[in-house]
Amino acid sequence: MSGPTLIDRPAAGPGPRPGEVILQLDHVSKTYASGVLEVHALQDVSLRVARGEYVSIVGPSGSGKSTLMNIIGCLDVATAGAYLLGGTDVEQMNETQLAEVRNRQIGFVFQQFNLLPSLTALRNVELPLCYAGVRKDVRRQRARDALGRVGLADRVDHRPNELSGGQQQRVAVARALVGDPTLILADEPTGNLDSHSTADVLALLDELHASGRTIVLITHEPDVAHRAQRTIHVRDGRIFGDLEPAPGPVDG
Structure with a gap:
């Protein structure tokens, strides 16, 4: 298997200028109701990520x-506060609009790969463009x-069961890239990989960052978190600045 090649950012229309804040949370809180109890999962969180940054988020279970991560990825909405992605107020969107943001502006890379086993690598990567209505030859x-x-x-013609774990994750990264998203959101992307495949995927994320991609990485592994430009430590629903990962294992 050849290693990742230098990744050039695909041509795109006008977007955020270098250094421009593209992800902005202002005083975001999230409360879940459980019977008569309320669980305060997030409390007064503010965060800014500029175009081209590589940020890791770590914290205990x-x-x-x-x-x-769910709020940043538009998989959930805040109870209070504001979230702007690429200058757009996400909190004011309905479910249809949120689905469009997830498909067009966010490239997801998950721990479980989430590839469809019956489809080739090529077809799996095409899927976001199918949902976006892109013409077949173009996608x-x-x-x-x-x-x-x-x-x-x-x-391209191999199905997931014909690929190694590292190769499957690279297919997932290609799927995240294919729509030229504003943000790549990677949730424990090395959690199911051996050490060799982990190094391969992390090198790929490094190259994505070097080519100008904006990456937010969720991880419980300090060594993985250290690959980012800065690390956000979360504890008890609050952000504690741009801290170095704590030494030793962190329970995710």
């Missing part, structure tokens, strides 16, 4: 980092280009 070429960028040009 129950810290609120998963809730924070097919863009999917091939994305797989080429992650070093899998020779695996």
Whole structure:
């Protein structure tokens, strides 16, 4: 398997200027009701991420980092506060609009890969463009280009069970890239990988960052978190600044 190749940012229309804040949370709180009890998962969280930044978010189990990821990824909405993605107020959107934001502006990379087993790598990467209504010939070429960028040009016709774990995760990264999203949101992307595949995927994220991509990485592994430019530590539903990951294992 060849290693990841240098990734060039695809041509796109006018977007955020370098250094411009593209992800902004202002005094965001999230409260879940459980019978007569209220669980304050996030409390007064403010966060800004500029275009081209590589940020990791770490914290122990129950810290609120998963809730924070769900809000950033438009998979959940805040109880209070404001969230702007690319200058757009996410909190004012309905479910249809949120689905469109998830498909067009956010590229997701999950721990479980979430590839459809019956489809080839090429077809899996095409899926976000299918949902976006992109013409077949255009989406097919863009999917091939994305797989080429992650070093899998020779695996386009392979199904997930014909690929290693590291290769499957690289297909997932290609799928995240294919729509040229504003943000790549990676949730424990190395959690199911051996050490060799972990190094491969982290090198790929490094190259994405070097090419100008904006990455937010959720992880419980300090060594993984250290790859980012800065680390946000979450505890008891609050952000404690841009801290270095705590030494030793962190319970996710």
